[in-house]
Amino acid sequence: MLSDSNPVDIHVGKRLRQRRTFIGMTQEQLGVALGITFQQIQKYERGANRIGASRLFDICRILDVTPQFFFEEMPEQGEGAPLGAAPQPTRGDDPIDRETMDLVRAYRQIDSAPVRHRLLELARALAKGG
Incomplete structure:
Protein backbone atom coordinates (compact mmCIF):
# COMPACT_ATOMS: atom_id res chain seq x y z
CA MET A 1 0.00 0.00 0.00
CA GLN A 77 1.71 18.56 -16.66
CA GLY A 78 2.08 22.32 -16.30
CA GLU A 79 5.05 24.37 -17.40
CA GLY A 80 7.70 24.70 -14.77
CA ALA A 81 6.70 21.44 -13.08
CA PRO A 82 9.67 19.21 -12.29
CA LEU A 83 10.36 16.46 -14.81
CA GLY A 84 8.42 13.38 -13.80
CA ALA A 85 6.06 15.30 -11.52
CA ALA A 86 2.61 13.77 -11.49
CA PRO A 87 -0.20 15.95 -12.85
CA GLN A 88 -2.60 17.24 -10.20
CA PRO A 89 -6.31 16.54 -10.67
CA THR A 90 -8.18 19.82 -11.10
CA ARG A 91 -11.36 18.85 -9.27
CA GLY A 92 -11.79 17.64 -5.73
CA ASP A 93 -15.06 15.95 -6.59
CA ASP A 94 -15.83 13.37 -9.22
CA PRO A 95 -16.47 14.98 -12.63
CA ILE A 96 -19.77 13.12 -12.82
CA ASP A 97 -21.72 12.71 -9.58
CA ARG A 98 -24.27 10.02 -8.72
CA GLU A 99 -27.26 12.21 -9.63
CA THR A 100 -25.84 12.81 -13.11
CA MET A 101 -25.18 9.10 -13.61
CA ASP A 102 -28.74 8.29 -12.50
CA LEU A 103 -30.03 10.80 -15.04
CA VAL A 104 -27.92 9.30 -17.83
CA ARG A 105 -29.03 5.76 -16.94
CA ALA A 106 -32.70 6.81 -17.03
CA TYR A 107 -32.15 8.65 -20.33
CA ARG A 108 -30.57 5.56 -21.91
CA GLN A 109 -33.60 3.48 -20.91
CA ILE A 110 -35.96 5.62 -22.99
CA ASP A 111 -36.75 3.56 -26.09
CA SER A 112 -38.15 6.37 -28.22
CA ALA A 113 -35.49 8.39 -30.09
CA PRO A 114 -37.84 11.39 -30.54
CA VAL A 115 -38.58 11.45 -26.80
CA ARG A 116 -34.85 11.27 -26.00
CA HIS A 117 -34.22 14.14 -28.42
CA ARG A 118 -36.96 16.29 -26.86
CA LEU A 119 -35.60 15.59 -23.39
CA LEU A 120 -32.11 16.59 -24.52
CA GLU A 121 -33.43 19.82 -26.04
CA LEU A 122 -35.31 20.57 -22.80
CA ALA A 123 -32.17 20.03 -20.74
CA ARG A 124 -30.19 22.34 -23.04
CA ALA A 125 -32.88 25.03 -22.81
CA LEU A 126 -32.95 24.78 -19.00
CA ALA A 127 -29.16 24.98 -18.84
CA LYS A 128 -29.27 28.22 -20.84
CA GLY A 129 -31.82 29.64 -18.41
CA GLY A 130 -34.72 29.34 -20.83
Missing part, protein backbone atom coordinates in the same frame (compact mmCIF):
# COMPACT_ATOMS: atom_id res chain seq x y z
CA LEU A 2 1.30 3.44 -0.89
CA SER A 3 1.70 5.79 2.05
CA ASP A 4 1.19 8.89 -0.10
CA SER A 5 -1.25 8.33 -2.93
CA ASN A 6 -0.02 9.53 -6.29
CA PRO A 7 -2.40 12.00 -8.00
CA VAL A 8 -2.43 9.78 -11.10
CA ASP A 9 -3.53 6.77 -9.02
CA ILE A 10 -6.24 8.89 -7.40
CA HIS A 11 -7.49 10.04 -10.81
CA VAL A 12 -7.49 6.49 -12.23
CA GLY A 13 -9.36 5.31 -9.13
CA LYS A 14 -12.01 8.00 -9.54
CA ARG A 15 -12.48 7.03 -13.18
CA LEU A 16 -12.79 3.37 -12.13
CA ARG A 17 -15.49 4.24 -9.60
CA GLN A 18 -17.23 6.48 -12.14
CA ARG A 19 -17.43 3.77 -14.82
CA ARG A 20 -18.30 0.97 -12.40
CA THR A 21 -21.14 3.01 -10.91
CA PHE A 22 -22.33 4.20 -14.33
CA ILE A 23 -22.87 0.63 -15.53
CA GLY A 24 -24.53 -0.33 -12.24
CA MET A 25 -21.82 -2.72 -11.03
CA THR A 26 -21.02 -3.05 -7.33
CA GLN A 27 -17.52 -3.20 -5.90
CA GLU A 28 -18.23 -6.78 -4.92
CA GLN A 29 -19.28 -7.75 -8.46
CA LEU A 30 -16.13 -6.21 -9.94
CA GLY A 31 -14.02 -7.91 -7.29
CA VAL A 32 -15.54 -11.30 -8.09
CA ALA A 33 -14.94 -10.75 -11.82
CA LEU A 34 -11.29 -9.94 -11.06
CA GLY A 35 -10.83 -12.63 -8.41
CA ILE A 36 -10.10 -10.12 -5.63
CA THR A 37 -11.99 -8.69 -2.66
CA PHE A 38 -14.26 -5.66 -2.74
CA GLN A 39 -11.88 -4.10 -0.20
CA GLN A 40 -9.15 -4.18 -2.86
CA ILE A 41 -11.54 -2.44 -5.28
CA GLN A 42 -12.12 0.22 -2.59
CA LYS A 43 -8.36 0.76 -2.29
CA TYR A 44 -8.05 1.11 -6.07
CA GLU A 45 -10.91 3.60 -6.18
CA ARG A 46 -9.37 5.73 -3.41
CA GLY A 47 -5.97 5.63 -5.09
CA ALA A 48 -4.51 3.99 -2.00
CA ASN A 49 -3.27 1.07 -4.12
CA ARG A 50 -1.85 1.39 -7.62
CA ILE A 51 -3.48 -0.65 -10.41
CA GLY A 52 -0.91 -2.70 -12.33
CA ALA A 53 -0.96 -2.95 -16.12
CA SER A 54 -2.34 -6.49 -16.30
CA ARG A 55 -5.06 -5.69 -13.76
CA LEU A 56 -5.95 -2.50 -15.67
CA PHE A 57 -6.23 -4.58 -18.84
CA ASP A 58 -8.68 -6.95 -17.09
CA ILE A 59 -10.67 -4.01 -15.68
CA CYS A 60 -10.93 -2.48 -19.16
CA ARG A 61 -12.32 -5.73 -20.52
CA ILE A 62 -14.86 -6.08 -17.72
CA LEU A 63 -16.00 -2.43 -17.80
CA ASP A 64 -15.88 -2.27 -21.63
CA VAL A 65 -13.58 0.74 -21.88
CA THR A 66 -10.16 1.42 -23.36
CA PRO A 67 -7.16 2.09 -21.09
CA GLN A 68 -7.28 5.71 -22.27
CA PHE A 69 -10.63 6.10 -20.46
CA PHE A 70 -8.81 6.05 -17.11
CA PHE A 71 -6.57 8.97 -18.08
CA GLU A 72 -9.17 11.21 -19.72
CA GLU A 73 -9.82 14.57 -18.08
CA MET A 74 -6.43 14.44 -16.36
CA PRO A 75 -4.75 17.82 -16.62
CA GLU A 76 -1.51 18.04 -18.55
